[in-house]
Amino acid sequence: MTDETPAQERALAFGRAARAYAAYRPDYPAAVFETLEELAGLRLAGARAADVGTGTGLAARALRERGAGVIGVEPGAGMAEQFRRELPDVPLIRGDGNRLPLADGSLDLVGYAQSWHWTDPARAVPSALRALRPGGALALWWNDPDASVPWVAEQEERIIARFGDGCYICDRTLPPQLPWRTRELRWSRRIPVDAHLAKLATHSAFIVHDGDGAAEFLAAEREHLLRRFPDGVLDEPYVSFVAVTVRPAAGG
Template identity: 80%
Template sequence: MTHQTPAHERALAFGRAARAYAAHRPAYPAPVLDALERLSGLPLAGALVADVGTGTGLAARALRERGARVIGVEPGAGMAAQFRRELPHVPLVRGDGNRLPLADGSMDLVCYAQSWHWTDPARAVPSALRVLRPGGALALLWNDPDPSVEWVARQQERIVERFGDGCYISDRTLPPGPSWRTAELRWSRRVSVDFHLAKLATHSAFIVHDGAGAAEFLEAEREHLLRRFPDGALDEPYTGFVAVAPNPGAPG
């Protein structure tokens, strides 16, 4: 099995694929944002939201389109540069999700979208709660391939065999302490096999192993998929997972 790259190195590696990430990773569909509002009890319209580990701004864009006032927080130079190209009018600060560069009690919502699994929860939870106002909420969002779909499960097995565990479908373990409210939603998008493979190449395992081994794996994966989907198109299935913890400093 391939040697595992340390988590922090894997997290920062996304900058090397920032343009492809922006082009091929899925957006956050409306039902995910509906669940975020329902679980938090906060309307997004007018809310001041920190999108932590914002990357290229996929969640920031969706939140802004719902009327939120978004501030992106991103540690990586490559992803931050792509964010500024994608969302030039949205404020962005360079910072670490474990130690937020934001004022105490300043945010209605602190959101980690597809980024919580790169944090140290023992540091990230207190940091997030510090910057929340009373009545605010900490939110964790994931958009992951749906392993209940047979072909996705088989693909996951091949990825784990080649690159190791924890490099494709995220660890959604919630930290103890906060009182979590959760929702899981299933959705899909229709894409070509080549588009799916380009999306696959934006996952950390393929970025940090970007030599011949990754290219060979993707070519073999194309053959697997074309046998399954001979017309060259597939429904790419996802689970959207939302976990919300109201600020324990909130009144009542």
């Protein structure tokens, strides 16, 4: 694509870091999918699901492991290529979450894992609801660094001071015209400082500033972190936010 706006360019920047994204972004914890089943009132086993903005397929893989029939939808070439390497037997459509290339009423679940904030909700909501059967669920979820932990909050301040918040803090505003059921889940993973930095580099703030201060920032961040975690290992804390709304049943 050559005629992208800056916002679209940022939204599709992940393709440039697709291999690192697959290697260093964390999987979603099992509790995310258990919560999703509970809030949506559906079983993933046997469900027909679309994972929109599927990227390298982190959520698609998890949905499939729980028995869902999954199709990935991804606009970006680089992410789509990585998805095909990761999940060669899962169908993938190149498409936009604002106008889903999916048949009306064909799905039990339409999920946007860490991708809703890249859409235009005025278009994405009707598109997603149209693809759902009555009673089917639209689910949005995010894994954000848990800024209630002091070192994460301090790091976040440094990132925002250097790059602005546009590419680091996800806008989790839910479309107000729909009734949402939501839940927050806190968890962490223990990883080497260098793996944490490699994960940080897969955020769009760092991808779009590659060659423009990202490497220097990460080197300085390494010093900060090694002072705090001298054995070179840290607990990387997350808060997963899950939001679900159900398409009203026909006549309901």
